[in-house]
Amino acid sequence: MEQYFVNQTFTTNLVTIDDTEIFKHVVTVLRHKVSDQIYFVDKLKELYLATIQEIDKDNKTIKFELVKSDKPSTELPVEVTVACSLSKKDKVEWITQKATELGATKLIFFNSQYSIMHWKQNVVEKKLARLQEIAKNAAQQSKRRIIPEVIYLSDLSKLIGDNSDLKFIAYEESAKKGESSLLVRSLDKESAKSIIGVFGPEGGFSPKEVDLLNEHNYLSVGLGPRIMRAETAPMYFLSVLSYNYELSSK
């Protein structure tokens, strides 16, 4: 059963939705009829089972009866920010989709010294809007309760302002030196409410960039012995956080 985010807070058990995009998808694409059911997530991140009462094709509105769902949340118990150096369009879009499926709370794309792409200031808004739309669709498909926010930073140095409890930088040179315990040890402490992981471009970070982040409490961690592409490492990181926080032996 599909799920849609609505930009409103539900306060009654009958609601008329006038979002033309939802109308198109529900009525035109999926051909739902009266009494069919879908899910809505409202602005308060509450999940509702919604039963179609009336379809008004002239005004493109649908009237639903709502029942609050008691399904458990699908959100990670920690807020995870994934910050990636700018890359080619398809990779940035791909990271946005996959990081959303894997539970990221926030996505940051930033310029770094060896970034292979740069966004001119006049395209940033359009690029972010497109990525935000990809995040919304992926969040609906993976049944998230929130849509991750997608942000752009013109320079890696702006990451030093991040105030996550645990801050990591995936650093190939650490992995090459056999560093393989810092991530596990840090996560084992289990008190973190928020985590950020920073991932470099194909060409890696400059030593200066790593030094800067290290000075601001980012820990350089290895993610295993194999060289991962720039877009693969953040997926590894998110998968591992889910394993650590959502799967357990209990």
Place this chain on the structure above:
Amino acid sequence: MEQYFVNQTFTTNLVTIDDTEIFKHVVTVLRHKVSDQIYFVDKLKELYLATIQEIDKDNKTIKFELVKSDKPSTELPVEVTVACSLSKKDKVEWITQKATELGATKLIFFNSQYSIMHWKQNVVEKKLARLQEIAKNAAQQSKRRIIPEVIYLSDLSKLIGDNSDLKFIAYEESAKKGESSLLVRSLDKESAKSIIGVFGPEGGFSPKEVDLLNEHNYLSVGLGPRIMRAETAPMYFLSVLSYNYELSSK
């Protein structure tokens, strides 16, 4: 420094490589000169540091001096097979590339009841050759010691013959019921030398298919509360195995 697989066993410290693909990449694309260095992995999975001695442009051969490398292996300490239901061409190729980066030993693509693609018998060989090439390139890029083998099974039922120590099927219905401990508990035993994970198509497995695999010692496991796309779940699985077997708190 780049790495190439060669289909021979090195027995001397001087070798002439007549692989035209390697010649093209080393000399034409990367414009290496005498005394430049690259890595080779030979048929015995040994890594060699190779220094260019002579480039013969007429015969397209390169003479190298070899020194066996003592770099630690980049292979997972368990053999991991990832078996995925057939999907669209770009997804199958994508799974092959990413699963190779993430350390899979073997990749199986199989037909299942709700597979959205099917391979006609006369295209199987060509498809596998293409995927094997993708696996080789990804293995070289991620500095693997082996190239994962890519296999096709015409029917999911053929998976019952797999003799891995631990056998998993990623089952959405298990995740929906809140199953979140079986994977961790199974991995905690730590005696497995080989593991297989089976992943369904977008439409999932039929209950009959799950029953069949369950009867043959495949454990239905949940991979967290979010719905992942067909190509994302195997990446989650491989990342988690790396975390479990390659990163540690020691």
